[in-house]
Each structure stands twice: as C-alpha cells, then as structure tokens.
Amino acid sequence: MALLKESVVAPAPKTKLSVEKVGMTFKRDGKSTPVLENINLEVADGEFVCLLGPSGCGKTTLLNAMAGFLSPTSGRIQVDNEAVNGPDPRRIFVFQERGVFPWLTVEGNIGFGLFKLSRAERQQRIDHYIKMVGLQGFEKAYPPELSGGMKQRLEVARALAVNPDMLFLDEPFGALDSITRLVMRGELLRIWEAERKTIIFVTHDIDEAVQLADRVVVMSARPATIQQIVNIDIPHPRDISSTRYLELRDGIFKQIGLAHKI
C-alpha cells in the first residue's frame, strides 16, 4: 500500500474515479476476445458522465469493471485513490434488467440496503425516498403491480437510499416508452442536482447522452476504445433545439460515423 502511494503521482484532489490503461479480454472455448483496450478516464467528484457507444461495444463491461463486478485483465481502476476490488455499497449499480426484488414491496425494496440502521431511521429514509421518486401511495405494492417507469424509479430510490457516492446506471431507461423516458431523464437530473452524486451512465442514445451529461465519452465498436470525450458546455435545463445542443449532438453523430439522415 505504501509502495503504491509513493510510486503513483497523486491525482487532482477532486478526482473520484480513475481508469488507467484498462484492458479486458474474455476467454471462451479457448478463444480470447478483446472487449476493452487501453481505456483511460478520470471522473471528477459530482460529475455526470455518459458512456456512449454502439450496442455490444463493451461499455457495459467497462461499467461492470468500474462497479467491481468484473476485474480488468490489465490496467487499474481506482475510486478515491483506492483500488476497486469488488462491489461496494458506496457505489450502487442500477441494472439494465429490472433489478428490483419482486418478492419485496416498494418499502421493502427501498429499505433493502438499510439493514444496519435502526428501525426508525430506516423508515425515515424509506419515506424520504418514496417521496423523492413520487411513489407515495404505493408503499405496500409489489413490483409486478408497478409500471416500467415506476419500477425504474424504485430501483433508483433503492440505490439512493443507502446514500452512495456514486451511481452506475446501465441503460436504465432503455426499456421505457419515449415519453416516460423523457420524464425519467428530467427526474434523474433533478435528483442529481439535489444530491450531487457522481454518475456514470451508459447509453447508446446520442440525444440522451447530450441531454444529461457533463461529458460524453464516445466509445468505438469492439474492442472498445475511447474515441473522443465531448464536453457538454450547456447549463441545465438544456434547450434541446438550441444551436449549441444541435452542434454538439451532430458532432457526435459524425464521430460515430452516422449520417444524420434517414
């Protein structure tokens, strides 16, 4: 540990997450497939970063590695200058599949990670986050009785309830209809502005990335490398028909190699 501290140049004080020269190779049936190659990224405390790339490019793999569910084949991932070596309640992963527990009520789900608190404290947290994500009146409902958007909000509430420093969101709104998706983006931004968690958000939707993120990390097809990091220098709330918005969005379209015409 001491050796590490001496040999590494201390990063800027506000760095939350750092990914250094990370590579990942999957081995299956004796064949090895490179998924990630030489990924370098620093994320500041409280920053909202979108990982953007085509489906199957490896962005979810990178997110899983950041969250500690996978360990990289090479390179290093650190949070608060500590190596990530497993999932941690300070960093909650919101799953692409519906990760809420269907056998627990809304209350039970939100309280799931709060087993160390006293009963009163737990109930207080639960009430707070039920209100925050607008699930009042559904406290005793089970997830199968909720709509897709409500389930997604429930999962976000469950994550926020343990007061993590970081949230990893893996295409959280991918399964929602387009109207609910827009509403949910607004909700997420509202929550982020209130709580200032560091958020890493994986998406393949260029508009979504430009609407939400402080910075958009554009990734290539597999094996994924970082093609470009785009600063989105528009304050919230963002006007999605402003020139700057369209400029940034179209720039990313070009970067990915898509003609912006159908």
Place this chain on the structure above:
Amino acid sequence: MNLRVRLRPLVFIAALLVIWEIAARRQSVHLLPGPWGVVGGIADLVRHGLLLKYVVASLFRVTWGFLLAALLAIPLGLTIGWYRRAEMAFNPIVQILRPISPLAWIPIAILWFGVGDLAAIFLIFLGSFLPLLLTAMSAARSVPAVYVNAGRNFGLGPARLVYQVFYPAVVPQLIVGLRITLGVAWLVVVAAEMIAVNSGLGFLIVDARNAGNRYDLVVAGMVIIGVIGLLLDMGMRSLERVKSFRWGYSED
C-alpha cells in the same frame, strides 16, 4: 353471473352422477357399482370406523415420506444447482435413477423394512426425492444473476445473501415442485399400501376385492383418494397466491 360460472362444474358433475347411476342400474352383468352404492360403501366405512383410520394412515405415510424427502432434497438440490461442477457430477446418476418407478423398489423396501409403515414411507420418500432434487437444482440455476449482484452491491454477507436474496428467489419454483411432487407421493402411497402394509386407502381397495368382491368399497376408496388428492393440491396451490411469491407465476 359469477355464481353461475361457479355452479357450472357442479351441475356437470351432478349430470354425470345421474347418468352413471342410470347406467349402473340397467347393467345386466355387475361391472361397476353405481354412485348410490358407493355412497353406501362410504357409509359402511364410516360405521366401522375405518374411513378416518385409513385416511389418517395414508396421510401419515405421505407426510413423513414427503417431508423427509423435502428436507433432504431441497437443500441438496439448491447447493448442487448453485455449483455448476457439482451439477455436472450429479446429473448422470440422477438421470439413471429417474426413470425407475418408485414401485420397482417395493421388493427392496420390504426386504429392508419388512411389511409396515417404514416400507411405505421409504417408497414415498423415493418417489418424492428425485423430483424435488431436480426442482431445487433448476430453481437454483435460474436465479437471475442481477438479483445476486444487487444483493452483493448492497454489502450483504454470504448468510444474508442466501437468506434475503437466494431463498426468496427460488421459493416460487420450489412451491410448484412441491405441489407436483405431493401429487406423485399421493399416487405412490396407494400403490405402496396395496403391497407393503395392512392399512390405508390402498390397502382398503385391495382388501375389499380380496375379502368378498366388495366393489362398492373399491370405488369408495377411489373416490376418497381423488377427493383428498384434490384437497392437497388446493392447499399447495393456495401458497402460490401469497403476494411475495406470486411474482414467480405471472409473465409481467
């Protein structure tokens, strides 16, 4: 409307009983007793205090054989299903034993335990063990990784992970397996009692025929077996309606 829908099967059963009664009365050779005769048979059993005694005897054997099998097969199956290597090791043995009817074990059961309750319980145990083992293995295998990962993410230790994530995730499938297996156990007990013991509903059927061709008692035994089987199934089915289990049975 609702009442009508509910009455429909009852009306149908009543019609069948009437047809059966008419057909039974008109038969020239005695092939089957009519429902009225069967009712008389059941009344006879009640009068002699045999109905309750035999039902209790059969249920007693099923309960023990089934419970023992569940207590052993479910933890074992969940463990095997969780560890893929264990599953690969166990699977061939399970697949060889599975097609052997529990009834094929009757001679061995009698050799080991003699004629009596233990032999019957052993047979029910055998008939329940493999289906429950297979159910538990498949339930453990199909726990979505996302639940386990979420549990780990919130900092659950191994014990909590099993108790708060793994266990609730497998329960719905286990209940289905238990319900189907209880049906199998109920089939096995009748067969086992025909050979291995001197009481119970299976014994009643064989005994009624051997001791004087009392076919009214034979059919009475069959009817009672059917009714109790139905009640057992309804009891297990009601578990599937428990709210925290119900998610496992609907598509959405």
